Amino acid sequence: MRESVFYYIKKNKLAYLSLYILFVLYFLAIFADFISPYPYDLQHRDSPYHPPTQIHFFDEKGNFHLRPFVYKYELVDPIFKEYKINTDIKYPIYFFTEGEKHYLLGLIPTNIHLFGVKEGKIFLLGADNLGRDIFSRLLYGARVSLSIGIVGVLLSFSIGALIGGISGYFGGKVDNILMRLSEVIMSFPGFYLMLALRAIFPITLSSVQVYFLIVVILSFIGWAGLARVIRGMVLSIREQEFVLAAKSYGASSLRIITRHILPNTFSYLLIAATLSIPGYILGESALSLLGLGIQEPYASWGNMLSAARSISAIASYPWILSPGIAIFIIILAFNLLGDALRDALDPKLRKNL
Amino acid sequence: MFLYILKRLIQMVPLVIGITFLSFIIIQMAPGDYLDKLKMNPQISQETLERLKQTYGLDQPILVQYFKWLINALKFDLGYSFSYHVPVIEIIKERVGNTLFLSITSAVLAWGLAVPLGIIAAVKPNTIIDKFIQLFSFTFMSIPNFFLAFLMLFVAVKTGIFPTGGATSPDYEQLSLLGKIADRLWHVSLPAFVLAVGSLAGLVRLVRSTMLESLQAEYVLFARAKGLKEKDIILRHALKNALNPFITLLGFEIASLLSGAALVEIIVNWPGMGMLMLDAVLSQDLYLVMGGLYIGAIMLIIGNLIADILLAKIDPRVRQREVEGVLK
Numbered sequence: 001m002r003e004s005v006f007y008y009i010k011k012n013k014l015a016y017l018s019l020y021i022l023f024v025l026y027f028l029a030i031f032a033d034f035i036s037p038y039p040y041d042l043q044h045r046d047s048p049y050h051p052p053t054q055i056h057f058f059d060e061k062g063n064f065h066l067r068p069f070v071y072k073y074e075l076v077d078p079i080f081k082e083y084k085i086n087t088d089i090k091y092p093i094y095f096f097t098e099g100e101k102h103y104l105l106g107l108i109p110t111n112i113h114l115f116g117v118k119e120g121k122i123f124l125l126g127a128d129n130l131g132r133d134i135f136s137r138l139l140y141g142a143r144v145s146l147s148i149g150i151v152g153v154l155l156s157f158s159i160g161a162l163i164g165g166i167s168g169y170f171g172g173k174v175d176n177i178l179m180r181l182s183e184v185i186m187s188f189p190g191f192y193l194m195l196a197l198r199a200i201f202p203i204t205l206s207s208v209q210v211y212f213l214i215v216v217i218l219s220f221i222g223w224a225g226l227a228r229v230i231r232g233m234v235l236s237i238r239e240q241e242f243v244l245a246a247k248s249y250g251a252s253s254l255r256i257i258t259r260h261i262l263p264n265t266f267s268y269l270l271i272a273a274t275l276s277i278p279g280y281i282l283g284e285s286a287l288s289l290l291g292l293g294i295q296e297p298y299a300s301w302g303n304m305l306s307a308a309r310s311i312s313a314i315a316s317y318p319w320i321l322s323p324g325i326a327i328f329i330i331i332l333a334f335n336l337l338g339d340a341l342r343d344a345l346d347p348k349l350r351k352n353l
Numbered sequence: 354m355f356l357y358i359l360k361r362l363i364q365m366v367p368l369v370i371g372i373t374f375l376s377f378i379i380i381q382m383a384p385g386d387y388l389d390k391l392k393m394n395p396q397i398s399q400e401t402l403e404r405l406k407q408t409y410g411l412d413q414p415i416l417v418q419y420f421k422w423l424i425n426a427l428k429f430d431l432g433y434s435f436s437y438h439v440p441v442i443e444i445i446k447e448r449v450g451n452t453l454f455l456s457i458t459s460a461v462l463a464w465g466l467a468v469p470l471g472i473i474a475a476v477k478p479n480t481i482i483d484k485f486i487q488l489f490s491f492t493f494m495s496i497p498n499f500f501l502a503f504l505m506l507f508v509a510v511k512t513g514i515f516p517t518g519g520a521t522s523p524d525y526e527q528l529s530l531l532g533k534i535a536d537r538l539w540h541v542s543l544p545a546f547v548l549a550v551g552s553l554a555g556l557v558r559l560v561r562s563t564m565l566e567s568l569q570a571e572y573v574l575f576a577r578a579k580g581l582k583e584k585d586i587i588l589r590h591a592l593k594n595a596l597n598p599f600i601t602l603l604g605f606e607i608a609s610l611l612s613g614a615a616l617v618e619i620i621v622n623w624p625g626m627g628m629l630m631l632d633a634v635l636s637q638d639l640y641l642v643m644g645g646l647y648i649g650a651i652m653l654i655i656g657n658l659i660a661d662i663l664l665a666k667i668d669p670r671v672r673q674r675e676v677e678g679v680l681k
Binding site for chain 2: 181185187189191195197200278291292305308309311312321324325328332
């Protein structure tokens with residue numbers, strides 16, 4: 001089965017590309033502190049809303065430089081944060097340059113960054129209101145946004161698959177109660193339920209607490225739909241002979257469900273998981289965007305976008321919207337991949353698409 | 354048919370009990386109770402506090418409290434807002450109109466465009482038009498609607514075509530009736546567009562795939578063999594048989610009328626339910642939060658009920674299975 005999945009994904013160019021993009025993004029997130037030129041919380045108070053610095057190979061006279069460089073940006077209007085490019089001063093970009101100290105993979109202390117300038121500043125995607133580098137924050141924020149999808153899906157799918165399995169396998173009263181429960185959860189509008197559950201807890205929590213709180217809230221909302229589908233599948237799987245065989249040698253019910261029945265739903269779970277990850281990423285972004293999620297100074301794509309809630313900021317400094325583009329790319333990649341997986345694993349759905 | 358509706362209504366009872374119970378538990382779990390905040394307010398007298406305590410039964414055991422709350426909630430008496438100092442239902446009533454206006458406009462836009470576009474894509478599969486429609490739907494399915502809202506706000510600020518917030522202009526009261534209508538439509542255009550594009554993208558995909566399936570069916574072949582006009586085949590035979598999933602979706606649409614637009618509302622400053630819920634959460638105004646949650650859930654159940662009834666009315670197969678099954 002595994003070969004055929006890769007075969008289909010390879011054949012589907014877009015899905016293959018998405019897989020690459022996801023791989024690169026996760027790589028960037030893991031090595032964020034090495035790749036980003038600045039730490040996520042380093043403030044350059046003298047350059048708020050610094051525009052993105054263009055990387056040049058040719059200077060203003062048209063001379064080619066082998067080493068790329070950026071020009072100096074001078075703050076000419078401190079009130080409206082207007083900058084002027086000073087073409088007289090160039091800052092060459094060095095690779096493997098020394099910068100702020102960080103711990104690579106959380107273990108190895110080092111102060112080497114992938115790239116940077118020795119003097120002056122480099123803001124690939126501009127800076128925010130406190131002069132923090134948006135590119136660096138984007139990389140650090142990717143850690144939150146990219147991991148929350150996976151952690152959330154793992155949690156809610158474990159719950160959903162287990163409850164669906166129990167419900168379908170035992171049937172009767174257990175089934176009835178569990179399914180009514182899932183209906184209740186599904187009857188609430190997701191966004192409101194998310195807000196209401198968030199309201200139970202204090203607004204100010206540490207970022208780690210909020211991270212897990214978001215995972216728990218999203219999983220609490222997310223398991224119900226999955227459990228219903230899995231239950232439907234289990235209803236037919238439990239009638240098959242290998243289940244009878246497992247019963248006859250005395251396997252416990254839990255063992256039959258987790259070892260014999262649920263593995264048969266694996267291909268569906270994989271498709272559904274890939275297509276559900278965007279929901280978790282969006283949920284986190286939405287909460288953080290509204291100030292109920294990951295708190296400053298920690299970066300997440302959602303709380304970076306909350307700067308854009310001021311209309312005047314969007315108008316004058318549109319580069320603060322770049323986390324939105326990152327969210328778009330990651331969601332597109334997961335959707336394309338999920339679609340390709342569905343085509344590969346589920347021939348019944350393949351016919352028309 | 355009447356019996357069928359009755360059966361569905363009876364089935365709803367445990368659901369409503371479950372929803373209200375969960376809502377109630379969420380209130381109970383939150384720190385502090387309803388009166389704690391009122392006690393801080395010197396304007397509220399001791400007698401009022403006592404009266405409120407009795408109305409909501411706060412001195413009684415939790416289950417009794419729950420049933421009191423349930424009976425009140427069924428009468429849409431959802432308690433008293435801490436921050437607005439008026440009954441929750443009053444505040445919700447004020448905001449519901451704006452939200453419904455926005456979501457109905459966007460739903461009409463989305464459905465009005467999705468059905469023809471999906472049919473075009475299905476009738477001519479794998480042509481350039483089809484590829485383009487698919488590309489469009491895939492792209493916009495993946496753009497988070499809050500991000501699209503930000504982008505549109507950026508366009509609005511730069512060009513001035515759209516207003517950048519609110520439901521009406523400051524001089525709304527002075528406008529003539531036509532002016533008022535135009536002003537409202539002008540203000541709703543941006544959020545409605547954002548919401549419509551998002552749901553349009555998903556809908557087009559669904560219309561296309563169900564239409565494709567329906568067009569391959571044998572009755573379509575038969576209709577072709579009879580020499581019917583292509584237009585009649587598509588609209589009267591293929592489309593009619595492809596309708597079922599849309600009826601179910603229409604139910605979801607009704608269900609999400611109140612809550613679907615919440616995040617976009619907040620971003621474009623639309624004075625609707627979304628903003629209200631966010632404010633309520635930020636100020637820990639629990640009864641307001643629960644009120645919104647409860648009404649949203651009731652809408653969802655009603656939406657599903659309407660969809661089921663419509664489905665039974667339109668599709669004789671469903672009618673036979675469900676309605677006559679009840680009578681036997």
